[in-house]
Amino acid sequence: MNKIAFIGAGNMARAIIIGLVNSGVAPQNIMVANPSASKRLNLAQEFGVLQTEDNNKASEFAEVVVLCVKPHLITEVCRQISQAISISGKLFISVAAGTTVAQIQVALSKNSKDNLPPVVRVMPNTPCQLGLGMSGLFASNEVSVEHKAIAEQLMTAVGKIIWLATEDKINDIIAVAGSAPAYFFLFMEAMEKQAQHLGFSSQESRMLVQQTALGAAQMVAHSDEAISTLRANVTSKGGTTHAAIEQFKQDGMEEMVKNAMAAAIARAEEMAK
Ligand SMILES: NC(=O)C1=CN([C@@H]2O[C@H](COP(=O)(O)OP(=O)(O)OC[C@H]3O[C@@H](n4cnc5c(N)ncnc54)[C@H](O)[C@@H]3O)[C@@H](O)[C@H]2O)C=CC1
Numbered sequence: 001m002n003k004i005a006f007i008g009a010g011n012m013a014r015a016i017i018i019g020l021v022n023s024g025v026a027p028q029n030i031m032v033a034n035p036s037a038s039k040r041l042n043l044a045q046e047f048g049v050l051q052t053e054d055n056n057k058a059s060e061f062a063e064v065v066v067l068c069v070k071p072h073l074i075t076e077v078c079r080q081i082s083q084a085i086s087i088s089g090k091l092f093i094s095v096a097a098g099t100t101v102a103q104i105q106v107a108l109s110k111n112s113k114d115n116l117p118p119v120v121r122v123m124p125n126t127p128c129q130l131g132l133g134m135s136g137l138f139a140s141n142e143v144s145v146e147h148k149a150i151a152e153q154l155m156t157a158v159g160k161i162i163w164l165a166t167e168d169k170i171n172d173i174i175a176v177a178g179s180a181p182a183y184f185f186l187f188m189e190a191m192e193k194q195a196q197h198l199g200f201s202s203q204e205s206r207m208l209v210q211q212t213a214l215g216a217a218q219m220v221a222h223s224d225e226a227i228s229t230l231r232a233n234v235t236s237k238g239g240t241t242h243a244a245i246e247q248f249k250q251d252g253m254e255e256m257v258k259n260a261m262a263a264a265i266a267r268a269e270e271m272a273k
């Protein structure tokens with residue numbers, strides 16, 4: 001595996017780094033840069049990765065630079081790196097929502113005559129830390145076959161991937177996968193709360209919800225049946241599940257999901273402006 005720099009040591013960087021190290025990538029091939037010490041030092045202590053406060057040092061070390069800062073910081077961070085070091089030959093991977101390849105390429109170009117650098121946009125999700133991530137990848141025209149293979153190797157080490165033909169599909173991936181673990185967490189939080197209202201202890205409520213969610217997700221993962229069939233198998237005619245599902249339908253569950261996913265996409269589009 002190539003040497004990899006992570007610029008930003010927050011939630012998403014941490015998830016990918018944990019997944020990579022657990023998948024067998026040598027920690028000495030990973031350097032993480034973050035201005036404040038605690039997150040990068042924690043990663044170094046827990047997983048043996050290299051760390052620095054200096055984005056330029058990490059970028060210089062690596063062949064692959066993974067940009068993991070908040071979207072509003074990405075272009076400034078890229079500008080600083082390209083002003084300080086030669087980025088020639090390096091592959092840049094951005095996980096940021098709402099920042100386009102073109103915006104990143106301009107920020108990485110020292111002057112307008114420079115060749116545009118290769119950039120792969122990845123939209124991952126935090127289950128990468130368990131090797132259970134789901135990522136969408138989009139490559140700029142400048143990305144070579146070799147660089148594409150590197151990006152693919154990196155992200156398949158932490159989960160499943162799909163390549164996207166057009167960049168706008170990244171926003172759809174945000175709605176379906178990038179943001180989506182939070183939808184399931186929200187649902188589980190609501191169930192956990194109700195379990196507590198029913199009198200189960202917080203420990204029991206957590207176990208009831210997490211084990212049921214895990215079982216359901218594993219059934220989907222291990223079955224060839226349509227998800228709707230798995231649901232139907234739980235739903236006896238006129239029974240308890242039927243009553244609950246009908247209530248969900250009556251309360252507009254499908255519309256809620258549609259609106260929430262549309263809101264995620266709209267926000268990503270707004271951020272890119
Ligand atoms: N959290 C998630 O589930 C997902 C996040 N993303 C994307 O990942 C990116 C990071 O998000 P999170 O990890 O959630 O945010 P975060 O806030 O947890 O991490 C960002 C890190 O960047 C550091 N940072 C701030 N300024 C910096 C600078 N100048 N140089 C280097 N590091 C700097 C911060 O100290 C922080 O540790 C965002 O662009 C987001 O759109 C994408 C998919 C999923």
Ligand SMILES: O=C(O)[C@@H]1CCC=N1
Nearest residue numbers: 096097174178179180
């Ligand atoms: O909420 C966000 O903007 C980021 C992108 C996908 C998940 N978290």
